[in-house]
Amino acid sequence: MYSFFNNQFLPAEKTVVHVSDLAVQRGYGIFDFFKAVNGKVPFMDDYFDRFYRSAALMQLPVSLTREELQKVVHELLHRNGQADAGIKMVLTGGYSPDGYEIATPNLIITQQALPMPSAKIMEQGVKIITHEFRREMPLIKSINYTTGVWLQHKVKEANAYDVLYHLNGEVSEFPRCNLFVVKENGAVVTPAAHVLEGITRKNILSMAAINVLPAPVTLTDLLCAREAFLTSTTKRVVPIVQVNDVRIGSGKPGPVVQQVLSKLIAQERAA
Numbered sequence: 075m076y077s078f079f080n081n082q083f084l085p086a087e088k089t090v091v092h093v094s095d096l097a098v099q100r101g102y103g104i105f106d107f108f109k110a111v112n113g114k115v116p117f118m119d120d121y122f123d124r125f126y127r128s129a130a131l132m133q134l135p136v137s138l139t140r141e142e143l144q145k146v147v148h149e150l151l152h153r154n155g156q157a158d159a160g161i162k163m164v165l166t167g168g169y170s171p172d173g174y175e176i177a178t179p180n181l182i183i184t185q186q187a188l189p190m191p192s193a194k195i196m197e198q199g200v201k202i203i204t205h206e207f208r209r210e211m212p213l214i215k216s217i218n219y220t221t222g223v224w225l226q227h228k229v230k231e232a233n234a235y236d237v238l239y240h241l242n243g244e245v246s247e248f249p250r251c252n253l254f255v256v257k258e259n260g261a262v263v264t265p266a267a268h269v270l271e272g273i274t275r276k277n278i279l280s281m282a283a284i285n286v287l288p289a290p291v292t293l294t295d296l297l298c299a300r301e302a303f304l305t306s307t308t309k310r311v312v313p314i315v316q317v318n319d320v321r322i323g324s325g326k327p328g329p330v331v332q333q334v335l336s337k338l339i340a341q342e343r344a345a
């Protein structure tokens with residue numbers, strides 16, 4: 075497998091950054107992640123918009139133009155000969171002389187196999203747990219997942235699938251996914267603020283047939299919901315049937331999540 079490092083393609087195992095990089099020293103950097111389906115990248119412009127926006131917000135200049143970077147991604151897919159894959163583009167804080175000041179960013183693009191959620195997960199739905207936390211800069215796709223990584227032991231202990239962040243009674247997002255809730259009254263909502271603007275979330279918001287409203291969502295809304303599900307590029311949608319010890323809706327995946335899944339697949343094929 076090949077990777078791309080700053081201005082060249084390298085064998086993946088030879089793609090390394092120096093220990094002085096601010097990503098290593100201070101966890102400073104951004105990334106984006108998207109998938110290739112049949113050699114094409116659905117919604118590439120959306121992912122690139124977010125990558126350049128995160129970079130600008132973190133004061134990290136990108137050495138390649140958007141067109142150059144898109145060419146690199148296509149070349150990488152071609153070289154690796156893997157038509158279905160996940161692509162990760164990381165932009166680090168660079169080799170900082172004093173270990174604190176932003177330097178010239180390093181750009182690293184890697185490709186990896188991309189497993190989708192199993193049929194069992196989609197048929198049965200999952201349990202999630204909750205944790206009081208809010209990401210520091212929610213609009214930025216930062217490489218800093220400290221809380222999410224740290225919470226993995228709690229997720230495993232609870233025999234859960236993931237952990238949802240909430241603060242002051244309001245829920246926001248998962249470490250790597252967005253949340254959707256079908257409320258008691260049938261309204262479909264997704265937290266409007268304090269979240270990463272997921273591309274899957276954006277695609278669901280654009281579905282005329284679903285009519286989702288971005289709005290504040292409380293823990294109570296979630297616990298009393300008819301249905302809930304999480305969304306991301308890697309997972310598409312996963313039905314949530316239990317939150318901590320509380321059963322959600324009928325305790326089985328509902329009709330809205332099924333409808334969203336089939337529409338997402340159709341959108342991907344059409345993109």
Ligand SMILES: Cc1ncc(COP(=O)(O)O)c(C=O)c1O
Pocket residue numbers: 107247248249250251252269270271272273274275305306307308
């Ligand atoms: C914090 C956070 N929220 C939501 C998402 C889902 O975004 P997307 O649908 O673009 O994969 C991610 C993706 O990694 C994320 O890191």
